[in-house]
Amino acid sequence: MSLVERALKKLQESSRERASVVPAAVNRPAPAPAGTPPPPPANRIVMPQHAPVSVDRNALRAAGLLPPEHQERQVADQFRQIKRPLIANATGRGAKKVANGHLIMTASALPNEGKTFTSINLALSLAMEKDITVLLVDADVAKRHLSKIFGVEKEAGLLDALKDDALDLESLVIPTDIPGLSLLPAGTRTDIATELLSSAHMETTVARLGASSPNRIVLLDSPPLLLTSESRALASVVGQVVVVVCAGRTPQQAVIDAVGHVPSDKILGFILNQCDVQASEGYYYGDGYYGESKD
Ligand SMILES: Nc1ncnc2c1ncn2[C@@H]1O[C@H](COP(=O)(O)OP(=O)(O)O)[C@@H](O)[C@H]1O
Numbered sequence: 001m002s003l004v005e006r007a008l009k010k011l012q013e014s015s016r017e018r019a020s021v022v023p024a025a026v027n028r029p030a031p032a033p034a035g036t037p038p039p040p041p042a043n044r045i046v047m048p049q050h051a052p053v054s055v056d057r058n059a060l061r062a063a064g065l066l067p068p069e070h071q072e073r074q075v076a077d078q079f080r081q082i083k084r085p086l087i088a089n090a091t092g093r094g095a096k097k098v099a100n101g102h103l104i105m106t107a108s109a110l111p112n113e114g115k116t117f118t119s120i121n122l123a124l125s126l127a128m129e130k131d132i133t134v135l136l137v138d139a140d141v142a143k144r145h146l147s148k149i150f151g152v153e154k155e156a157g158l159l160d161a162l163k164d165d166a167l168d169l170e171s172l173v174i175p176t177d178i179p180g181l182s183l184l185p186a187g188t189r190t191d192i193a194t195e196l197l198s199s200a201h202m203e204t205t206v207a208r209l210g211a212s213s214p215n216r217i218v219l220l221d222s223p224p225l226l227l228t229s230e231s232r233a234l235a236s237v238v239g240q241v242v243v244v245v246c247a248g249r250t251p252q253q254a255v256i257d258a259v260g261h262v263p264s265d266k267i268l269g270f271i272l273n274q275c276d277v278q279a280s281e282g283y284y285y286g287d288g289y290y291g292e293s294k295d
């Protein structure tokens, strides 16, 4: 049975309870040794520091991006399990250190499978670690769900960094009132977002974000692997890919095809997510459109 089939079998066995997430980390063959990220350009333009963003848990809950209060503890426990192997791979504590293991992407085959839900809950869980900080990056620049929910949609961010390598990356990073958690918004809209996200510059930008502090984990919320080429480009720059599978809804073939877009040297983990079964928009396999107007 293939890795994906095994994950899908677990999916079928998973509980039907909503908001349930089950980690199923699957290691792939050992990746190549870590490369040294290139130094930042000398001619940086430094932007004024942003005031910390307040993380409003009630607003996140109302938006369906945190579990309802009665499931909070259960889901927090599940994310605790999910983060352990990710941290081990990123830091080399309890596992072999993975090349670029501190660069983690939340991915899925299709929209509405719980990537943003997972990114936020995982980021909050990672930020609770004493010796780790987490930079949550809105790399789904078409939907920019994270940027909207944290009220930073109009701020400069990832796209600006990709467009202008003279910008000081760290000045685009927005602190939050949660210790250890900061944000990088999607940034200023541009017609060439796909090209920017798929460019070689993306690799150096993400590497620089991860290199700014030895304790930092960069967590990228991304668009669906089967509908966007930029998501596939992102998969090649990170060290670990967390694939969210919507229990009972994502077609098996879609998961298999999505995983096929992840380079084989990446550490791959699956989260079987009991996502919003009401969400019907845009998840049909083969629906080639992905963008804001379908939000
Ligand atoms: N485990 C979960 N529990 C409750 N609601 C969830 C869960 N996962 C996803 N959802 C809901 O499903 C919808 C799609 O999730 P989202 O994270 O936005 O998907 P994606 O980022 O993959 O497009 C959202 O309305 C979200 O509130």
Ligand SMILES: [Mg+2]
Binding pocket: 115, 116, 117, 140, 143, 145, 221, 222
């Ligand atoms: Mg999303």
